Amino acid sequence: MVNGRCNNLLLAVYLSAKCKTFIAPSMDLDMYDHPSNQKNLKKLKTYGNIIMPVGKGQLASGLYGNGRMLEPNQIISFLINHYKSNLPLTGKNVLITSGPTYEQIDPVRFIGNNSSGKMGFALAEVAASQGANVILITGPTNEKIHNSLIKIHPVLSADNMYEAVKKHYADCDIAIASAAVSDFRVKSPAKKKIKKFEGKRSLELVPTKDVLAYMGRNKKNQFLVGFALETDNELENAKIKLKEKNLNAIVLNSLSDKGAGFSSNTNKISYIKMNDSVKKFPLQSKLDCAKNIFEQILSS
Numbered sequence: 001m002v003n004g005r006c007n008n009l010l011l012a013v014y015l016s017a018k019c020k021t022f023i024a025p026s027m028d029l030d031m032y033d034h035p036s037n038q039k040n041l042k043k044l045k046t047y048g049n050i051i052m053p054v055g056k057g058q059l060a061s062g063l064y065g066n067g068r069m070l071e072p073n074q075i076i077s078f079l080i081n082h083y084k085s086n087l088p089l090t091g092k093n094v095l096i097t098s099g100p101t102y103e104q105i106d107p108v109r110f111i112g113n114n115s116s117g118k119m120g121f122a123l124a125e126v127a128a129s130q131g132a133n134v135i136l137i138t139g140p141t142n143e144k145i146h147n148s149l150i151k152i153h154p155v156l157s158a159d160n161m162y163e164a165v166k167k168h169y170a171d172c173d174i175a176i177a178s179a180a181v182s183d184f185r186v187k188s189p190a191k192k193k194i195k196k197f198e199g200k201r202s203l204e205l206v207p208t209k210d211v212l213a214y215m216g217r218n219k220k221n222q223f224l225v226g227f228a229l230e231t232d233n234e235l236e237n238a239k240i241k242l243k244e245k246n247l248n249a250i251v252l253n254s255l256s257d258k259g260a261g262f263s264s265n266t267n268k269i270s271y272i273k274m275n276d277s278v279k280k281f282p283l284q285s286k287l288d289c290a291k292n293i294f295e296q297i298l299s300s
């Protein structure tokens with residue numbers, strides 16, 4: 001590697017690679033310590049390679065000491081830590097509300113909505129892939145998380161979501177409310193299944209707590225982003241929500257756009273800032289929407 005020899009597949013791959021190369025040395029202890037090998041490792045570093053440390057323990061020769069290749073899980077941790085410390089959201093706490101809420105009518109029925117949670121989960125994955133510690137407070141969903149930096153807090157109702165947000169909001173740097181929170185709940189849910197013969201035909205509803213408005217009222221240094229789902233007077237309505245809920249930005253998605261909104265894998269969003277500037281994006285995957293939202297947040 002030091003001399004640019006290319007007489008085997010590994011060296012051919014190394015010499016042709018345009019990406020960063022990490023080296024996990026493995027050698028018997030005295031060979032590893034030999035000045036010629038140490039000099040070569042230093043030289044490899046000057047080429048931009050990253051040299052991992054060696055492990056200490058039993059060696060192939062039967063001797064004990066420095067020279068073991070790091071265990072595969074240690075190599076993975078090394079890579080994660082290396083990239084994490086160079087990411088734009090490293091060390092930041094991001095809170096995301098996601099999915100629908102279910103407001104119980106009786107033990108078997110609820111009032112819900114069509115939100116799949118896909119947008120919130122995409123936001124969580126993008127935040128984590130940029131190094132953030134993510135708290136994902138989600139209503140019922142079939143979505144799964146993939147990054148260990150995401151801590152998931154499943155909730156059922158709007159009031160459950162409000163309590164979970166209250167617990168975590170003070171410590172977060174960025175909060176994004178993508179949940180489709182029910183605006184009303186049943187005043188007194190029945191303890192037993194409501195029977196047909198009881199002939200009950202109406203439900204008394206009372207307003208739920210507005211989770212995002214709570215975050216706006218209690219905002220200190222957080223960067224707060226809301227969502228607005230509108231069917232008419234979209235831009236005006238979104239701008240009103242931005243001001244009324246004391247947000248830093250709001251993401252508008254319109255149900256009238258084909259391929260946008262609930263359940264689909266795509267969305268068409270506009271990102272509106274406090275100064276009323278609007279950045280419109282084309283129809284794109286929810287993952288790309290999430291990437292664009294974070295790009296906007298990070299450039300603020």
Ligand code: CTP
Pocket residue numbers: 097158177178179180181182183208209210211212213225226227228229230241
């Ligand atoms: N939101 C919330 N808690 C609620 C209602 C809404 O946190 N009880 C949040 C949503 O997550 C979203 C934003 O407020 O980020 C706007 O939600 P939306 O349903 O578009 O508007 P509402 O405020 O509910 O107003 P309306 O239903 O009259 O449009």
